[in-house]
Amino acid sequence: MILQESFEPDILGFLCNWCSYAGADLAGVSRFQYPPNLRIIRVMCSARVDPTIVLEAFIRGLDGVMVLGCHPGDCHYMTGNYYTERRIKTTKKVLKSVELSPERLLVDWVSASEGERFATLVTDFIGRVRKLGPLGNEIDLEPQQLKTRLTAAKEAFAQQRIRWLVGRERELVEDKNVFGDKVSQEEFDQLMLQTVEKEFAKRRILLSMGGDSFSVREIAQTVGASPKEVLRNIVSLERDGLVSVVGIEGNSPKYRKTGGR
Amino acid sequence: MSEVRVGVFVCHCGTNIGGFLDVPGLAKYALSLPHVVFSQDNLYTCSEAGLTEIKNAIAKKKLNRVVVASCTPRTHEPLFRSTCKEAGLNPYLFQFVNIRDQCSWVHMQDRERATEKAKALIRMGVARAVLLRPLEETEVEVNPCALVIGGGIAGMTSALSLANLDFEVKLVEKENRLGGTLNSLYKLYPTHEEASKLVQSKTEEIEKNSKIEVLTSSEVKEVKGFIGNYDVTVRQGEKERLFKVGVIIVATGAETLKPAGMYGYDGETVITQMELERMLKEGKFDADTVVMIQCVGARNEKRVYCSKVCCPTALKNAMLIKEANPDAQVFVLYRDMVTHGTKYEDYYGKARETGITFIKYSPERQPVVENGSVRVYDELLDEELSLPYDLVVLSTPMVAHNDSADLAQKLKVPVDEYGFFLEAHVKLRPVDFATDGIYMCGCAHWPANVGESVSQAYGAASRASIPLSVGHVKTEPLIAVVDEDECSGCGLCELTCPFKAIRIEETEKGRKAKVIAASCKGCGACGAGCPEKAITMQHFTDKQLLAQVIPLAEVIS
Numbered sequence: 001m002i003l004q005e006s007f008e009p010d011i012l013g014f015l016c017n018w019c020s021y022a023g024a025d026l027a028g029v030s031r032f033q034y035p036p037n038l039r040i041i042r043v044m045c046s047a048r049v050d051p052t053i054v055l056e057a058f059i060r061g062l063d064g065v066m067v068l069g070c071h072p073g074d075c076h077y078m079t080g081n082y083y084t085e086r087r088i089k090t091t092k093k094v095l096k097s098v099e100l101s102p103e104r105l106l107v108d109w110v111s112a113s114e115g116e117r118f119a120t121l122v123t124d125f126i127g128r129v130r131k132l133g134p135l136g137n138e139i140d141l142e143p144q145q146l147k148t149r150l151t152a153a154k155e156a157f158a159q160q161r162i163r164w165l166v167g168r169e170r171e172l173v174e175d176k177n178v179f180g181d182k183v184s185q186e187e188f189d190q191l192m193l194q195t196v197e198k199e200f201a202k203r204r205i206l207l208s209m210g211g212d213s214f215s216v217r218e219i220a221q222t223v224g225a226s227p228k229e230v231l232r233n234i235v236s237l238e239r240d241g242l243v244s245v246v247g248i249e250g251n252s253p254k255y256r257k258t259g260g261r
Numbered sequence: 262m263s264e265v266r267v268g269v270f271v272c273h274c275g276t277n278i279g280g281f282l283d284v285p286g287l288a289k290y291a292l293s294l295p296h297v298v299f300s301q302d303n304l305y306t307c308s309e310a311g312l313t314e315i316k317n318a319i320a321k322k323k324l325n326r327v328v329v330a331s332c333t334p335r336t337h338e339p340l341f342r343s344t345c346k347e348a349g350l351n352p353y354l355f356q357f358v359n360i361r362d363q364c365s366w367v368h369m370q371d372r373e374r375a376t377e378k379a380k381a382l383i384r385m386g387v388a389r390a391v392l393l394r395p396l397e398e399t400e401v402e403v404n405p406c407a408l409v410i411g412g413g414i415a416g417m418t419s420a421l422s423l424a425n426l427d428f429e430v431k432l433v434e435k436e437n438r439l440g441g442t443l444n445s446l447y448k449l450y451p452t453h454e455e456a457s458k459l460v461q462s463k464t465e466e467i468e469k470n471s472k473i474e475v476l477t478s479s480e481v482k483e484v485k486g487f488i489g490n491y492d493v494t495v496r497q498g499e500k501e502r503l504f505k506v507g508v509i510i511v512a513t514g515a516e517t518l519k520p521a522g523m524y525g526y527d528g529e530t531v532i533t534q535m536e537l538e539r540m541l542k543e544g545k546f547d548a549d550t551v552v553m554i555q556c557v558g559a560r561n562e563k564r565v566y567c568s569k570v571c572c573p574t575a576l577k578n579a580m581l582i583k584e585a586n587p588d589a590q591v592f593v594l595y596r597d598m599v600t601h602g603t604k605y606e607d608y609y610g611k612a613r614e615t616g617i618t619f620i621k622y623s624p625e626r627q628p629v630v631e632n633g634s635v636r637v638y639d640e641l642l643d644e645e646l647s648l649p650y651d652l653v654v655l656s657t658p659m660v661a662h663n664d665s666a667d668l669a670q671k672l673k674v675p676v677d678e679y680g681f682f683l684e685a686h687v688k689l690r691p692v693d694f695a696t697d698g699i700y701m702c703g704c705a706h707w708p709a710n711v712g713e714s715v716s717q718a719y720g721a722a723s724r725a726s727i728p729l730s731v732g733h734v735k736t737e738p739l740i741a742v743v744d745e746d747e748c749s750g751c752g753l754c755e756l757t758c759p760f761k762a763i764r765i766e767e768t769e770k771g772r773k774a775k776v777i778a779a780s781c782k783g784c785g786a787c788g789a790g791c792p793e794k795a796i797t798m799q800h801f802t803d804k805q806l807l808a809q810v811i812p813l814a815e816v817i818s
Contacts, residue, residue, distance in 0.1 A: 028362030048785030
């Protein structure tokens with residue numbers, strides 16, 4: 001795609017009531033100017049921002065999303081921004097799987113007294129997204145295909161595996177698991193990345209199946225992955241009760257979606 | 262459900278908005294939006310006239326949602342909410358749209374795009390307003406008893422204030438007697454009265470007061486519950502005691518920094534101001550030349566703050582030395598003398614008159630203590646001086662207790678980067694925590710002198726007495742609600758909640774998450790992470806948030 005020179009990105013920001021929203025107000029009171037590309041949605045805490053909402057914003061075509069909270073340690077709700085950071089960090093991983101630039105999603109901290117910093121942060125972010133171009137500019141995909149991929153990402157974040165892992169990161173990394181082992185940050189990040197990639201791939205398969213039945217090879221062709229990888233994911237989906245074998249054609253079993261979540 | 266009827270009021274805010282956006286155009290645009298049955302622009306929507314127009318429109322146009330596009334909810338939401346309430350509309354059916362602080366004031370050069378953005382913001386607000394639901398505040402009884410943690414001057418003062426209002430007080434002190442830091446001090450600036458006398462009179466007053474129960478050698482072990490209904494476990498030696506209290510005051514004080522490894526500190530010839538106080542108090546002071554060094558371990562990269570009590574303390578001790586031994590030579594090496602206000606500036610003047618020598622040093626060229634003398638570069642003389650000494654006294658800052666973060670966690674309140682307790686608002690709520698029902702005073706909050714600690718103690722007691730006197734508190738209905746049919750009882754929400762406001766309980770349907778309405782602060786962290794998406798945040802539901810996710814292209818097309 002070619003970058004239009006006049007492109008003005010459309011950006012949403014989720015700002016917490018206590019720090020970043022107050023910082024945005026202070027930017028106003030101080031008349032710090034920034035481009036009008038950002039529209040703000042107020043939440044009480046940045047931790048309210050469910051990754052599925054962020055992904056929905058991209059599905060609807062927003063070019064960039066900012067999630068701003070209080071500085072670490074200053075959270076009005078003690079540890080809310082901790083969860084925000086983990087969740088948004090993980091959401092950036094899935095954007096990578098979608099092949100969108102993770103730079104389209106920003107998580108940062110702005111205190112109530114940082115009006116100028118807020119204006120700079122917003123201006124810089126708008127500039128970066130303007131450079132990236134309209135959503136999807138970085139990949140060669142039809143808008144509908146991009147939407148499907150983002151929908152797969154959103155559905156991956158709506159189900160238990162990723163949400164569990166994000167929610168337990170602190171406990172696993174800082175305390176220890178039920179067997180008394182501590183997981184190192186690198187180990188955890190690796191596990192998280194694998195999980196995000198796998199769940200995303202699984203949801204893409206599900207979305208590609210519609211109401212019909214397919215062999216592993218057919219699915220592999222549709223989603224552009226290796227049959228081996230698709231088989232692994234199909235087995236996992238079968239275990240989750242999301243697909244089942246409905247017949248055999250030649251040597252290949254045919255799979256179909258089975259309700260589920 | 263009856264038909265949704267939205268009224269939109271767009272404010273000019275004088276020229277603050279009207280000067281930069283097409284306000285009449287915005288009002289006209291609003292009328293084109295689904296469910297909007299009325300719109301108008303006002304010069305000042307928050308004026309008496311503007312508020313009356315809202316009330317009239319609610320009545321005449323049968324509005325059941327009100328949207329005001331003007332300034333920020335952070336200052337004006339309570340006003341518009343109460344206006345709706347007066348007109349018989351549930352205040353949670355009001356929606357704010359910020360087109361001033363986050364639009365007209367920050368896009369002053371681009372009227373067209375700023376107006377476009379304002380349209381989008383109004384559309385987002387209306388979309389959310391349509392989905393708002395009436396919410397009711399709930400009332401909780403308040404247990405007429407207070408817990409005061411810390412038996413120093415701040416804790417003793419607040420305990421007495423509340424007891425004098427006839428409320429029960431449990432005063433918990435970790436040492437074996439009341440008094441706190443005052444027990445280590447000799448005389449107090451600027452009056453030079455003896456600290457021990459002050460402690461004695463306060464202690465007697467407390468002992469005589471039947472409303473106060475003092476628990477010495479005790480520590481708070483666990484705190485559960487919420488404003489009005491805290492369950493507190495206090496460990497006293499081997500015993501554990503359980504109290505039910507309505508409010509909590511944190512008055513745990515602070516300690517002074519031990520300057521280990523600095524300026525040859527050895528506790529004998531290089532000592533701290535606290536150690537000097539003890540010497541003076543016990544009559545063991547014996548030195549002819551004393552060099553005091555200010556800002557030791559303070560106002561540096563690690564500890565940026567000024568502890569503010571160390572300068573007057575140095576002045577006081579220097580004067581007490583001169584009183585005990587008029588021939589003694591006292592040098593005070595300082596960076597900036599912090600003696601604020603009329604009293605302490607005067608006090609500084611008095612110290613100068615007694616013949617104490619003040620030498621200004623810069624942080625780039627710190628004094629050096631070596632072989633019985635202090636080498637210091639005098640900034641004002643532009644000369645290096647060598648001062649022989651009998652005693653070097655280091656003025657170290659007050660620092661938070663090591664266990665302040667521990668206590669903060671038990672109370673679920675924040676501390677700042679230095680471990681001092683953090684107030685809800687530096688100007689408007691200086692002795693409150695953001696958590697309702699918990700207050701603070703004295704050095705637990707920030708280095709303070711006795712006078713300031715006492716003022717804060719009165720403040721905290723007064724704030725704490727409000728829910729105690731009223732007898733009940735209203736809780737905001739912005740809370741999490743669990744859909745039990747969806748909940749799998751996994752407990753992730755319990756792990757996530759910083760306020761212990763959600764917990765897993767056995768129900769007829771199995772293990773289910775239950776929200777403790779009065780503890781829930783409505784952050785939404787639990788819902789945004791729930792693996793089953795079984796938790797809804799009232800007033801900030803997924804639907805209400807998603808309704809605002811509208812691409813600009815849809816607005817201007």
